[in-house]
Amino acid sequence: MLLIVKGPYLQRPTENSMTIMWETSDPASSRVEILLAERIHSGHQGNYKKPEVVLTSVSNDNPSTIHLLRVTGLEPGTMYFYNIFSANEHGEVQSGPYPFKTAVRRGEPFSFTVTSETGGFSGFDLSDGLTNINIFKQMQRYRPDLTLFIGDLVNDGDNYEDWEKYFFGPGGDFLISTPFYSCLGNHENNASWYYDFFDFNSPKNYYSFDYGDVHFICLDSTDFIKSEHYPASSGNMSTGNDQYDFLIHDLQASSAKWKILFFHYPPYVSGGYQVEDLRQLCPVFEQYGVDLVFNSHTIVYERSHPIREGIVDFHDGIIYIVAGGAGAMPEWLLPKREWHTSQSLAIPHFVQVVATNDHLELRAIDEEGRLFDKFTLRKDSDGNKTYF
Ligand SMILES: [Fe+2]
Structure with a gap:
């Protein structure tokens, strides 16, 4: 049959x-x-x-x-x-x-949600998959136009059954009417299933796309930080590396109001598994006007202060958000926050973002639907930013 x-x-x-x-x-x-x-x-x-x-x-x-x-x-x-x-x-x-x-035109508001790690917490068999189901249900209540996943959708990307167990099964009702993008996490293992199940722009492990006033760029941080060298880079974040060259050219070519990046390993988080070598990319993000960066890997929620040149900068900094999403475990945070931490909580969650042509509104919501963090970024027609 x-x-x-x-x-x-x-x-x-x-x-x-x-x-x-x-x-x-x-x-x-x-x-x-x-x-x-x-x-x-x-x-x-x-x-x-x-x-x-x-x-x-x-x-x-x-x-x-x-x-x-x-x-x-x-x-x-x-x-x-x-x-x-x-x-x-x-x-x-x-x-x-x-x-x-279908996608809205430039100038028209829209909303998207962000989560990750459906293969993380559930992958450790601690929640019987209930966390994933709850996060998908809560995201559905917000009726987003699209959704980003920041990697580790599955526990083992090479295992065919994992894609149903952790992702397509619990997410089925949501994904039926919500288009989504994802980046590679370390748990995907760069498996062929990632390339077979998704229709992202070529070469799929990194790509970009426009939606409304936002230019989104997905990077493959598991290629910049190879597992055999983790958490050190392999010296590939420089001109001549295909992905690095793509990033520069893509940022140069975009005239979108907002530039939002997403990749798995977090350059900034006050918890385990911070991958500081990825800060080599931050000057590029700063030079080309990136507004927000989403990461996961550390299974917590964390929003940084606006950061530029390695310090807090409320005039023109970039906000780094770790949306560890469906996985979230308190012991993954350090005992105290770091200088770059604005808000942080180790609970299962998703992030909702509303994008208009001069505001980005961000909300962090837990698996029972409770709002636990919120901030707004305003950018005027001259590019001046206000954070509140
Ligand atoms: Fe990870």
């Missing part, structure tokens, strides 16, 4: 396109239908009608188990619904309809 074993889930949202992926138990064909989302305007409910009008469809008859279809020609910042279908000689399966939203 043919079964859907992962997804569907959404990848690589742009203003006009979306990738839809899923996995089946056996090789089968792939088809996606996109349906118009029509509102009910009578009465007080104002919700969406049951979607019935098929706008377009995309298909691929080549049998596969991991299915990837990219839908183009869509309108920016617009709700649609989708259905998926697969078939082979043993049967047919379908799923849907589920809602999704």
